[in-house]
Amino acid sequence: MREEERVEMVRTQVEGRDIDDPAVLAAMRKVERHLFIPDSRRKEAYADRPLPIGSDQTISQPYIVAYMTELLRLTKSKSVLEIGTGSGYQTAILAELAEKVFTVEYIASLSGEAREILDKLNYRNIAYRVGDGYAGWPEFAPFDAIIVTCAPDDIPDTLIGQLAEGGRMVIPMGAGSYQELMLIEKKPGGKVVIRDLIGVRFVPMVHS
Ligand code: SAH
Numbered sequence: 001m002r003e004e005e006r007v008e009m010v011r012t013q014v015e016g017r018d019i020d021d022p023a024v025l026a027a028m029r030k031v032e033r034h035l036f037i038p039d040s041r042r043k044e045a046y047a048d049r050p051l052p053i054g055s056d057q058t059i060s061q062p063y064i065v066a067y068m069t070e071l072l073r074l075t076k077s078k079s080v081l082e083i084g085t086g087s088g089y090q091t092a093i094l095a096e097l098a099e100k101v102f103t104v105e106y107i108a109s110l111s112g113e114a115r116e117i118l119d120k121l122n123y124r125n126i127a128y129r130v131g132d133g134y135a136g137w138p139e140f141a142p143f144d145a146i147i148v149t150c151a152p153d154d155i156p157d158t159l160i161g162q163l164a165e166g167g168r169m170v171i172p173m174g175a176g177s178y179q180e181l182m183l184i185e186k187k188p189g190g191k192v193v194i195r196d197l198i199g200v201r202f203v204p205m206v207h208s
Helices: 002-015 022-030 039-044 062-072 089-097 108-120 157-161
Strands: 051-054 057-059 079-083 100-105 126-130 143-148 163-173 179-186 192-200
Touching (some): 002 022, 022 062, 022 089, 039 051, 062 089, 062 163, 062 192, 089 100, 157 163
Parallel strands (some): 079 100, 079 143, 100 126, 143 163
Antiparallel strands (some): 051 057, 163 179, 179 192
């Protein structure tokens, strides 16, 4: 039943819009989104909207997860840094597509719960860190891709610094409850190109 809901979610909400990367679609069909959602909201797991996951945080709408993931152009030889582990759902999608995922979460309990589910699902290519995403994860930089799922007022220079040449970063940016989703490309040679894509709604990226 849930598998049918998931296939339908991908067909109508993801493929039915503008996502056509076969690997992204396959990952979205495979990862059991309902496992990342608290019991009280599980019935809504495949709905076309974000949902609360506790600690005042939310799991993003499926379409937004797909859209941001597709922009990263991940392949099995790439590393990706994620800021904002949250429920761990986006982390699982990344782990399906990349060689290695480094995920940073500010709230220890959320990181722990996400890790528990992802360990149970047997993901072995994810490294977890509890800490402040503004610092990135310097020990493992540079990353081929960076995805930020909370919104800073400004693009953190540290994260641009940890992006590999030829790498791509997606990040919602702006103060207040609406932001712009930005795509940042670091070209070979180091030139940084920034594009403003769509309006989005994320929780703020908190300062420690
Ligand atoms: N990708 C997540 C979305 C979680 S919401 C999912 O699919 O569920 C955003 C997350 O960013 C929250 O869990 C929040 O605690 C975290 N966050 C906010 N500010 C942060 C910071 N400075 N560093 C790391 N994580 C942060």
